[in-house]
Amino acid sequence: MSKTRIKTYDKIVIESLKLFNEHGERAITTNHISAHLGISPGNLYYHFRNKEEIVFQIFREYEAFIRDQLAPKTEGTITPQALSDQLDALFKGMWNYRFLFDDLPGLLSRNPQLQAEYHATIGTDLRPMMGDMLKGFARAGLLTFSSDEEIEQLAVNIWLVVKFWYAFEQSAAPKVPISAETGRRGARQVLALMRPYVTPDNKAAFTELDAHYR
Amino acid sequence: MSKTRIKTYDKIVIESLKLFNEHGERAITTNHISAHLGISPGNLYYHFRNKEEIVFQIFREYEAFIRDQLAPKTEGTITPQALSDQLDALFKGMWNYRFLFDDLPGLLSRNPQLQAEYHATIGTDLRPMMGDMLKGFARAGLLTFSSDEEIEQLAVNIWLVVKFWYAFEQSAAPKVPISAETGRRGARQVLALMRPYVTPDNKAAFTELDAHYR
Numbered sequence: 001m002s003k004t005r006i007k008t009y010d011k012i013v014i015e016s017l018k019l020f021n022e023h024g025e026r027a028i029t030t031n032h033i034s035a036h037l038g039i040s041p042g043n044l045y046y047h048f049r050n051k052e053e054i055v056f057q058i059f060r061e062y063e064a065f066i067r068d069q070l071a072p073k074t075e076g077t078i079t080p081q082a083l084s085d086q087l088d089a090l091f092k093g094m095w096n097y098r099f100l101f102d103d104l105p106g107l108l109s110r111n112p113q114l115q116a117e118y119h120a121t122i123g124t125d126l127r128p129m130m131g132d133m134l135k136g137f138a139r140a141g142l143l144t145f146s147s148d149e150e151i152e153q154l155a156v157n158i159w160l161v162v163k164f165w166y167a168f169e170q171s172a173a174p175k176v177p178i179s180a181e182t183g184r185r186g187a188r189q190v191l192a193l194m195r196p197y198v199t200p201d202n203k204a205a206f207t208e209l210d211a212h213y214r
Numbered sequence: 215m216s217k218t219r220i221k222t223y224d225k226i227v228i229e230s231l232k233l234f235n236e237h238g239e240r241a242i243t244t245n246h247i248s249a250h251l252g253i254s255p256g257n258l259y260y261h262f263r264n265k266e267e268i269v270f271q272i273f274r275e276y277e278a279f280i281r282d283q284l285a286p287k288t289e290g291t292i293t294p295q296a297l298s299d300q301l302d303a304l305f306k307g308m309w310n311y312r313f314l315f316d317d318l319p320g321l322l323s324r325n326p327q328l329q330a331e332y333h334a335t336i337g338t339d340l341r342p343m344m345g346d347m348l349k350g351f352a353r354a355g356l357l358t359f360s361s362d363e364e365i366e367q368l369a370v371n372i373w374l375v376v377k378f379w380y381a382f383e384q385s386a387a388p389k390v391p392i393s394a395e396t397g398r399r400g401a402r403q404v405l406a407l408m409r410p411y412v413t414p415d416n417k418a419a420f421t422e423l424d425a426h427y428r
Contacts, residue, residue, distance in 0.1 A: 024320060103317030104385045106238060118385070127386075153406035160403075161371060164378040171318045171332070172341075189374075192367035196410030 009047045011037060013061070016054045020099035025055060025107060052111045059114055062097040063121055069093065070129035078140035080205035084212060087190055090162060091183035098166045130155040143197040154193060161189055184213040223261045225251060227275070230268045234313035239269060239321060266325045273328055276311045277335055283307065284343040292354035294419035298426060301404055304376060305397035312380045312392070344369040357411040368407060375403055398427040 015037055019028045030051050034044040048054050069090050073082070100107065108115040134151050137143040145151050165186035191210055198206045229251055233242045244265050248258040262268050283304050287296070314321065322329040348365050351357040359365050379400040380392055405424055412420045 026320075102319055105316055105381055106240075108385055119387075122386075150406070150409075153403060157371065157375060157403055157407060160378060160382050161374055163382070164374060167319055168374050168377070171322055172336075173333075189367060189371055192364070193371060193407075195364075 008039065008043065012044060012047055012054060013057050016051075017058050017096070017099075020055070020058070021096075024102060025051075025099050026103075030054075052113065055107070055111060056114050056117065058097070059100065059117065062093075062100060063117075063126070065093050065097070066122075066126055067129070070126060070133055072132065073136060075136070075140050078137055078142055080142065080202055080209050083137070083142070084187075084209045087187040088183075091165070091186045094162060094186075095166065095183055101163055101167055102170075104163075127155070127159060130159055141199055142202050143194060144199050145197060150197075154197070158190055158193055161193065162186070165189070188213045222253065222257065226258060226261055226268060227271050230265075231272050231310070231313075234269070234272070235310075238316060239265075239313050240317075244268075266327065269321070269325060270328050270331065272311070273314065273331065276314060277331075277340070279307050279311070280336075280340055281343075284340060284347055286346065287350060289350070289354050292351060292356055294356065294416055294423050297351070297356070298401075298423045301401040302397075305379070305400045308376060308380065308400075309392070309397055315377055315381055316384075318377075341369070341373060344373055355413055356416055357408060358413050359411060364411075368411070372404055372407055375407065376400070379403070402427045 012033065016028070016033050019033060019036060028051070030044055030048075031041060033051075033054070034041045037044075048057075069086065094101075108118055131151050134143065134145075134155055138145055138151075145154075166182065169182050169185070188210060191206065191213070195206060226247065230242070230247050233247060233250060242265070244258055244262075245255060247265075247268070248255045251258075262271075283300065308315075322332055345365050348357065348359070348369055352359055352365075359368075380396065383396050383399070384392060402424060405420065405427070409420060
């Protein structure tokens with residue numbers, strides 16, 4: 001019994017994420033989700049009181065993903081290649097959760113629980129991790145900065161480009177489906193943000209990374 | 215008669231813009247707009263067939279504003295101070311049209327006329343102007359680049375930060391009202407994007423500019 005229960009719960013989360021990404025969160029109701037899964041609305045309500053709870057659960061997964069991406073690395077493992085792999089993973093992950101960023105201010109304003117969680121973690125906890133990550137790159141000799149403020153500003157710009165990249169590309173060319181190529185272009189935009197801070201020893205490796213995304 | 219007609223038309227556009235910015239475009243109907251203006255729905259429909267036409271008209275104004283901002287400057291007038299004034303004007307202007315960027319992909323998908331206009335101008339016409347502007351800065355000796363691609367990537371990153379700055383700040387701190395200070399922080403983020411490309415002669419002037427935004 002417990003096993004089936006967990007399975008349905010997970011299925012609801014996984015399939016809701018797909019529906020939200022495809023049609024936008026606002027267009028999808030709990031009735032759409034239960035019909036899509038072939039379960040009764042009552043069965044869905046047994047697991048989630050409303051759509052907002054499903055969105056919240058998806059957001060928790062996104063958070064865990066970002067936390068994992070930004071986790072401090074051991075110094076020896078910070079190489080241009082590792083950075084490239086990380087960028088790949090980051091843009092692939094963002095693509096999985098893209099509905100969250102189509103209308104983030106609206107989504108937060110309609111979901112108080114989500115809003116509280118968002119500010120308890122993203123703003124105060126995860127955003128500083130991006131700065132710490134860049135400091136780790138500096139300690140490993142990959143990047144060099146002239147002040148902590150330079151690091152903070154770069155961290156904000158990277159955060160913003162990563163977060164809104166798919167919304168930006170979608171509005172620039174709505175008839176072109178978002179693809180792996182879109183993610184690669186996003187990764188190159190982030191590399192372009194970092195390039196001015198790459199140490200002379202790593203310039204060549206960085207140029208190669210950029211070539212890898214073409 | 216013609217004078218009154220123009221006045222009502224303009225009033226509808228101006229007040230709709232205010233309502234969209236305050237409550238989001240989706241929450242506002244033509245009935246809200248006519249009630250807010252103290253005119254009959256019939257009077258509103260005399261000027262605009264539907265809300266989408268009002269949004270379209272506002273978008274045309276936004277376009278004219280951006281075109282003006284990005285217009286080529288005479289070389290002698292390109293100075294750090296002029297750049298700073300331009301950034302001020304840009305972020306103030308973006309603030310005036312902020313509802314457009316809360317959920318841009320959604321807004322475009324609901325408004326085919328807007329979508330066509332958006333792609334006829336923003337993507338193909340205005341976006342390249344940002345690159346041309348940076349090339350003008352380079353010719354004036356303010357910035358220096360090692361390749362055209364570097365310019366293009368910087369242009370895209372600036373475009374993205376300007377476009378999504380208010381949405382970014384709003385999601386980071388929804389209870390803090392967006393203010394002039396928010397725009398100044400955005401301007402500093404754009405300066406941070408440009409700083410690595412500032413020529414040695416202009417480094418000091420750029421540091422002063424940055425101080426002006428604190």
